[in-house]
Amino acid sequence: MRVLLVAGKGGVGKTTVAAATALAAARAGRRTLVVSTDPAHSLADALGLVAGPAQVRDWRAAGVPAPVPGAPGQLDVLQIDARARVDESWTAVRRVVGGLLAGAGVDPLVAEEIATVPGIEDVLALLDVAAHAPSYDAVVVDCAPTAETLRLLALPEALDRLVRRGLPVENRIVRLLTGQGFAPETAAALDALDDLAARLMAVRELLTGPEAAVRLVTTPEKVVLAETARARTTLALLGHHVESVVVNRVASGPAWPPALVERHRDALLAARDRFAALPVRHAPYTEAEPVGVEALLAVADVVLSGSDPLDLGAVRAVAGLVSDDDLWRFDLPMPGARIDDVDLSVTEEGDLVVDLGPHRRVVTLPPLLQRCELDGASLDLTDQGSVLRVRFRPDADQWSSTLGGTA
Incomplete structure (x- = not known):
């Protein structure tokens, strides 16, 4: 089962590319689901379903995919009601956190606001993706x-x-054995939090696995291309494989002002240079907005040029442990990054903390590296782009202790 995330700056045409890609996958014989996690849903509009037939469900209702009439092959569409996911998955946890704060003297309304995690609505939408994915060949x-x-x-x-780190199982076992257990409602909330974290990690494994990828959508403008390049770097840091870039709304031909055509041509060339390790495709600027099955399939034909709708062939970079003479090395792909933008450290718990501007990734290092000392890092250029190579030197004291005091 294949998973493709279509991402990009707001207004660049992500929904159009996602819907066109899904239609092309369904046409190729794959049972396909196209999902929107964008709070400003527009999949229904792009597919021409706003005034569609009765079998198309209310787009505000979450949980059940609806078929797309007229689509070649099986294509279902789902627009997720993130608020409903909050009510189902977060309410118990939020209630007890708010209660604990209120018990400490915080005003209940303020406690409720503090207990509401920013962005939780968005992240819980991922649970619907995981729930429906097994029923399809492609999502x-x-x-x-x-x-x-x-x-x-x-x-x-x-x-x-x-x-x-904050709610380790060991502490709960000690409390249970010593009779200092949690109140029932607190225990229920902690169990709910455990369950939520486990389910979200399962979704992460789905979205970073060997059958998952990200397709970035951009437009032929310098500012947008720069943001797209930064997004590619951050996605790689977070462990996601970017498989292609689609430059949307490229003006070409006599229908458009020559100056605009020249500017877009230069921007397209710049995009192919900036994303040299990736397939870069483009979709033309059209007078009529591509809405409906036929128009979207026409977009897919131009962008894909007969290629696999879900894989345009970029080489998948791999993070992980590498032996390097008398050192060990941990590699993290970070295409487009600059060494001055990267800060890293190793925590006492054995986690590698990598900061890239406002973004952070905390990686639990393999046990082998947890017995080593940080020896430095470099950002090296490879065929797939820059790779952060973090070097570790064995810690003689820890290795001797592990081996029972022998050298």
């Missing part, structure tokens, strides 16, 4: 704008680390 996700998507993709790992 295409129309993501929210770039900033929201990066936050969305970073939260599962961050929440899992919070639960592991």
Whole structure:
């Protein structure tokens, strides 16, 4: 089963590319689901379903995919009601956190506001993706704008680390054995938080696995291309494989002013240079907005040129442990990054903390590296782009202790 996230800055045409890609996958014989995690849903509009037949469900109702009439092959569409996911998955946790704060003398209304995690509505939308994915051969996700998507993709790992570090199972066992247990409502909330973290980590594994990828959509403008390049770097840091870039709304031909055509041509060339390791496709600027099945399939034909709708062939970079002479190395692909933008450290718990501007990734290092000392790092250029190579030197004291005091 294949998963493709279609991401990019707001207004660049992500929904059009996502819907066109999903239609092309269905036409190729794959049972396909196209999902929107964008709070400003527009999948129904792009597919021409706003005034569609009765079998198309209310787009505000979450949970059940609806078929797309007229689509070749099986294509279902789902627009997720994130608020409903909050009511189902977060209410118990939020209630007890708010209660604990209120018990400490915080005004109940203020406690409720503090207990509401920013962005939780977005991240819980991922649970619907995981729930429906096994029923399909392909899932295409129309993501929210770039900033929201990066936050969305970073939260599962961050929440899992919070639960592991802040609410370790060992502490709960000690409380249970000593009779100092939690109140029933607190225990229920902690169990709910554990369950939520585990389910979100399962979604993360789905979205970063070998059958998952990200397709970035951009437009032929310098500012937008620069944001797209930064998004590619951050997605790689978070463990996601970017498989292609689609430059949308490229003006060409006599229908458009020559100056605009020249500017877009230069921008397209710049995009192919900037994303040299990736397939870069483009969709033309058209007078009529592509709405409906036929118009979207026409977009797919231009963008894909007969290629696999879900894989345009970019080489998948791999993070992980590498032996390097008398050192060990941990590699993290970070195409487009500059060494001055990267800060890293290793925590006492054995986590590698990598900061890239406002974004952070905390990686639990393999046990082998947890017995080593940080020896430095470099950002090296490879065929797939820059790779952050973090070097570790064995710590003689820890290795001797592990081996029972022998050298």
